[in-house]
Amino acid sequence: MSSNTKDGITIRIMTVEDYKNVKAFMEDDFLLSEPLSQSSGESFHQNKDNGEYLLSMIAQDTCLVALDENNGGRLVGFVMAGAQFPEDTEQHRVEAEAMEQHTWGRIYRLLSKIEREANIFERFGISKALYSHITSVDKAMRGKGLGSRLAATLMEVGRSKGFPVMVAYCTSFFSARQKEALGMQCIHSLTYADYKDAHGQPIFKPAAPHTMVRAMAIKL
Template sequence: MALNTKDGITIRIMTKEDYKDVKAFMTDDFFLSEPLCQSSGERVHHQNEKENDEYHLSMIAQGTCLVALDENNGGRLVGFVLAGAQFPEDVEKHRIEAEAMEKHTWGRICVLLSKIEIEANLFERFGISKVLYSHITSVDTSMRGKGLGSRLAETLMEVGRSKGFPAMVAYCTSFYSARQKEALGMQCIHSLVYADYKDDQGRPIFTPKAPHKMARVMAIKL
């Protein structure tokens, strides 16, 4: 079911059948451009792969993920959002899972995300018992700067409202994704500066290139 079509780009709900293409897209695009993965020099897409596939498929099953298809180019995948419901008990679950992970880049990213999730204290702050979590958004390099990321986020907000979510949250590790979310009315409710986030030896754990200086928790009431 097409949720909206504009300039030949159709956005619709992602299906399980879409995941093969989405996963390939993530490997070629998201993991190469996301600042923390990009700066690691590791093959992050192979880290925790089985668990990540299961997690992504569980989100797709909720009907809360989106694909953007270029109708002028044979329906080619040009963007997607993986998103799903989160509940208060997930905060502790994520902390335990992150601590148990291998100490590779993906494991370190999950520890960072768990830390800012705990500190943002979203459920108590907003007085809510569930939230729509926008997990990964990726847009084809050829489509960047054309507003497709914003369209995907706006469409996800509509899906969230239709499913009765009181709020939507995104953890933005990239300066550009945070700026885009801010332009859509999302507020930064917590942030962590990478230079201040250090290991036991006092060295920054992540050193992405400028302008990526911090991770931000962006949220909006729906």
């Protein structure tokens, strides 16, 4: 896709050169506002494997950045997304179980569980899907439709690359509501109060209205 600009904000495909800024933005902004990370009280652990995973998505030309042209091209939002195939589901389960007991490890295990239970490949009868992994918008830009623009642009990218379905696992009430407004449907959900550790205690206790994780999907 070519870049598109509206109200001084340009959205374009992310490049490897963008990753340094995106990584800093992710750690300074997204992980402080993402409900599960925010409620954990722990600092974020960016492990090597996750960095390699994100770089592999960038290499597919399926990730996006939003730049404020009125502020020197400052990064004000991004989407990490990439192709997923049926065999990835089991690989993600194995990787999740091997991760340490820190915030990202716990989140990754939850997302792997939702991925298996949503079972999008059998549900839709498809052999690949576009997975919208992380979407983040600068706090100063929220409520202005930028998140919706990023998601809609990603759908366009998915269609242009022949993906039959786009899926996102939303840990935030607001991200799920935004994607629902764009036509995505909740195909599976898990209430945080029902997701418990070996001692019967909820693993995540985010503040309301973030009560569940939702698997959202749309046919492209």
